[in-house]
Amino acid sequence: MTDPGSTLVPLPKSPTGISGLDEITGGGLPRGRPTLVCGGPGCGKTLLAAEFLVHGATEFDEPGVFMSFEEPVADLVANVAALGFDVDRLVAEGRIYIDHVRVERNEIEEAGEYDLEGLFVRLSHAIGKVGARRVVLDTIETLFAGLSDTGILRSELKRLFHWLKDQGVTAVVTGERGDVGTLTRHGLEEYVSDCVIVLDHRVDTQVSTRRLRVVKYRGSSHGTNEYPFLIDDRGFAVLPITSVGLDHEVSEERISTGIPGLDAMMGEKGFYRASSILISGTAGTGKTTTCAHFVDAACRRGERTLFFAFEEAPSQIIRNIRSVGLDLAPHVDSGLLGFHAARPTLHGLEMHLATILRAVDDARPVAVVIDPITALLGDGVSDEVRAMVTRLIDGLKSRGVTTMFTTLGRMGSPSQEWTDVAISSLIDTWILLRDQELNGERNRLLYILKSRGMSHSNQLREFLLTDQGVELVPAYPGPEGALTGSSRIQQEAKSRQAEAEREHRLERLRCEVEGKRTVAEARIQALQAEIAAQEAELAAVLEADSARQRIGLEAEQKVARGLRGDDAPTTTPNGRR
Amino acid sequence: MREEMPSTQGYGASTDTEAVETWELRLYVAGQSPKSLAAFANLKRFCEEHLPGHYEIEVIDLLENPQLAEGDQIIAIPTLVRKLPEPMKKIIGDLSNTERTLVGLNLRPRG
Numbered sequence: 178m179t180d181p182g183s184t185l186v187p188l189p190k191s192p193t194g195i196s197g198l199d200e201i202t203g204g205g206l207p208r209g210r211p212t213l214v215c216g217g218p219g220c221g222k223t224l225l226a227a228e229f230l231v232h233g234a235t236e237f238d239e240p241g242v243f244m245s246f247e248e249p250v251a252d253l254v255a256n257v258a259a260l261g262f263d264v265d266r267l268v269a270e271g272r273i274y275i276d277h278v279r280v281e282r283n284e285i286e287e288a289g290e291y292d293l294e295g296l297f298v299r300l301s302h303a304i305g306k307v308g309a310r311r312v313v314l315d316t317i318e319t320l321f322a323g324l325s326d327t328g329i330l331r332s333e334l335k336r337l338f339h340w341l342k343d344q345g346v347t348a349v350v351t352g353e354r355g356d357v358g359t360l361t362r363h364g365l366e367e368y369v370s371d372c373v374i375v376l377d378h379r380v381d382t383q384v385s386t387r388r389l390r391v392v393k394y395r396g397s398s399h400g401t402n403e404y405p406f407l408i409d410d411r412g413f414a415v416l417p418i419t420s421v422g423l424d425h426e427v428s429e430e431r432i433s434t435g436i437p438g439l440d441a442m443m444g445e446k447g448f449y450r451a452s453s454i455l456i457s458g459t460a461g462t463g464k465t466t467t468c469a470h471f472v473d474a475a476c477r478r479g480e481r482t483l484f485f486a487f488e489e490a491p492s493q494i495i496r497n498i499r500s501v502g503l504d505l506a507p508h509v510d511s512g513l514l515g516f517h518a519a520r521p522t523l524h525g526l527e528m529h530l531a532t533i534l535r536a537v538d539d540a541r542p543v544a545v546v547i548d549p550i551t552a553l554l555g556d557g558v559s560d561e562v563r564a565m566v567t568r569l570i571d572g573l574k575s576r577g578v579t580t581m582f583t584t585l586g587r588m589g590s591p592s593q594e595w596t597d598v599a600i601s602s603l604i605d606t607w608i609l610l611r612d613q614e615l616n617g618e619r620n621r622l623l624y625i626l627k628s629r630g631m632s633h634s635n636q637l638r639e640f641l642l643t644d645q646g647v648e649l650v651p652a653y654p655g656p657e658g659a660l661t662g663s664s665r666i667q668q669e670a671k672s673r674q675a676e677a678e679r680e681h682r683l684e685r686l687r688c689e690v691e692g693k694r695t696v697a698e699a700r701i702q703a704l705q706a707e708i709a710a711q712e713a714e715l716a717a718v719l720e721a722d723s724a725r726q727r728i729g730l731e732a733e734q735k736v737a738r739g740l741r742g743d744d745a746p747t748t749t750p751n752g753r754r
Numbered sequence: 755m756r757e758e759m760p761s762t763q764g765y766g767a768s769t770d771t772e773a774v775e776t777w778e779l780r781l782y783v784a785g786q787s788p789k790s791l792a793a794f795a796n797l798k799r800f801c802e803e804h805l806p807g808h809y810e811i812e813v814i815d816l817l818e819n820p821q822l823a824e825g826d827q828i829i830a831i832p833t834l835v836r837k838l839p840e841p842m843k844k845i846i847g848d849l850s851n852t853e854r855t856l857v858g859l860n861l862r863p864r865g
Contacts, residue, residue, distance in 0.1 A: 280829060288846070288848075289847030294787075298816040
């Protein structure tokens with residue numbers, strides 16, 4: 178076995194076409210060499226091998242041979258067809274050749290020396306028929322069950338893998354996971370040593386998680402982590418953490434929260450586009466309603482949105498939201514709002530993550546709601562879950578999607594605080610909804626715990642669910658914290674009363690002054706009248722006086738004239754003297 | 755109760771000696787390899803001993819007709835297939851183990 182990997186020429190690789198796997202392996206499986214894929218039953222070995230072959234035939238112009246030791250051809254074709262691959266067509270077009278090798282121990286009697294030349298002949302014939310560049314042997318270890326002479330088998334397998342290399346085909350050989358210490362039950366890794374991939378299928382709190390690890394890749398660097406992968410209706414997908422980073426573009430654009438009061442708390446503008454928003458709160462604090470406002474506002478702008486519901490059915494959400502005067506149904510009808518509802522226990526977290534990202538890739542929404550993300554996380558937050566959520570957030574951000582998550586808190590649960598804390602570092606804007614118990618009633622409070630890169634109000638707002646949606650009312654600061662609900666109403670009434678009283682007193686005072694003014698004015702008038710009267714009297718007296726003087730003068734003149742004889746004699750007072 | 759004597763073939767119902775007129779046997783080989791040649795020689799000998807006159811041997815060389823390997827699910831070489839009488843039997847190896855060959859062909863009951 179030569180190993181050209183040590184030379185400077187990069188190892189030629191055969192891309193698998195499986196999303197994620199080519200990234201981990203730096204381009205695919207070693208070209209012209211066998212790769213061992215091992216794992217327990219039902220972990221996806223056959224599927225990985227089949228996809229490798231199908232992608233090769235459809236995307237990379239490399240025909241392939243599938244030699245199945247376990248499943249009959251029809252079963253295999255049906256299984257792969259369930260993932261959206263039309264293998265029958267590929268077979269008909271001569272791009273894939275499938276051969277089912279059936280070995281039944283009870284049908285075979287071993288009598289003397291033999292070799293596996295028949296297998297070589299079949300494989301060689303198949304390769305020649307389609308001009309195969311890729312070969313899958315699934316699962317060749319079945320031979321150990323069918324034939325008893327392991328000595329012959331081992332030497333023949335060794336010969337087979339050498340032969341495959343000589344043929345220059347890129348082979349995927351699958352093997353059942355061994356019990357202890359070995360990767361495969363019959364130690365196939367002994368023969369296939371260029372590249373070994375281990376698949377794993379773990380069940381954690383009743384939810385299964387699939388993982389893939391490249392154990393060995395001779396002559397090439399590769400990701401050594403365990404990567405979660407999933408198998409859904411579109412096949413095999415590995416989720417490498419490394420493929421998502423912190424290099425996404427940021428946006429200066431702001432988008433409305435859908436609640437005028439909340440926009441006002443963030444400088445009248447709302448969230449940054451493509452940011453992540455966390456709405457956390459205990460049960461019944463209005464998280465979903467807040468989300469509905471956000472979605473509604475986006476739809477009104479004509480933007481596409483996706484609502485991932487993990488606790489309520491879409492119809493139930495629409496009905497409930499209608500009770501606060503928001504109707505999401507028209508948005509659903511117009512196709513702007515897409516609902517994806519699933520029970521969190523339906524899949525593992527990876528599956529949910531991939532489902533979300535795939536749905537986002539399909540719908541290309543600008544806003545996404547995940548309500549609530551805690552449903553996916555289970556109890557507490559392990560590193561693994563955190564890594565998952567990181568990938569989800571990065572994945573959404575890099576797609577320019579504004580995402581609103583909700584987390585459901587339980588009253589007084591320390592693990593919940595921990596959840597919030599663990600996630601919150603990944604979150605740009607964190608809005609807290611809180612219950613407040615005061616004077617025998619529960620009221621809702623809202624405040625912005627943090628909002629990166631923008632000035633925001635530090636005040637508590639009372640969060641009211643009205644017939645016209647959410648209203649934010651400034652809460653009265655009281656001696657025991659903010660006053661809400663009836664306390665606030667009481668406080669408001671008190672204030673109103675005081676205001677009224679003040680108004681009243683002012684009015685009274687105003688009347689008093691007015692009255693006084695009237696009195697004063699009356700007096701002034703009276704005095705003026707008196708003066709006027711006196712003036713008139715004075716004028717009259719003066720008039721009378723002057724008249725008498727004139728008369729007196731005339732009389733004297735008459736008297737004087739009389740004394741001079743000009744006239745009849747008259748008496749004057751003077752004359753009487 | 756292992757019996758080496760040829761007389762054991764007289765167990766009647768437990769063997770297929772009298773089942774049909776002619777036995778159809780097919781021997782798959784790949785070229786003239788020593789194992790293939792040995793298998794053919796051994797088979798010929800057993801047939802002459804146990805089925806004189808009513809057997810046919812068809813030798814198929816997979817190097818010449820590789821497409822025939824799939825039909826009878828051949829992986830090992832040499833492989834002897836008993837087509838008739840039913841049910842089909844398969845014996846792999848150069849047939850150097852007489853006992854197993856005869857048991858496999860049901861010419862001798864399973865001991």
